[in-house]
Amino acid sequence: MDADFSHNPEDLARLLHAVRDGGADVALGSRYVRGGGVQDWGLTRRFVSRGGSFYAQIVLGLRIHDLTGGFKCFRAEVLRAIELSSVRSRGYAFQVELTNRAVRAGFDVVEVPIVFRDRVMGSSKMAPSIALEAMVLVPQLRRAWKPPNSH
Secondary structure: OOOOOOOOHHHHHHHHHHHHOOOOOEEEEEOOOOOOEEEOOOHHHHHHHHHHHHHHHHHHOOOOOOOOOOOEEEOHHHHHHOOHHHOOOOOOHHHHHHHHHHHHOOOOEEEEEOEEEOOOOOOOOOOHHHHHHHHHHHHHHHHHOOOOOOO
């Protein structure tokens, strides 16, 4: 969850409900499913965000609409199973990498609609090097995937 109030803290209850009561292993706060969206973003930022999610979705063959979002709720067993210590990405691509690992490990990942607002405080850490890392890493994740034994 972003600490700059881009994510509404009231939405946390819905993510927790999806995991605690809904049976999901991972709940993603999704801007790109029915009922979700973004506010106060310009056209370029919308294009980059939506395009990045679409690129990762196509390359990885996943049916997750918001792979680049950062509002997530994981069961502890998922975090243990996806081996956080071996995560390769250093920038925003880690959002894609974590969700990809959870799906590939056979965990149930659901998307919960949220409305993402532009930050109230702080500034973006996005840089060309971070975008390049994501573009290069996503195909590597696809090539490196091996079917899991079990979880």
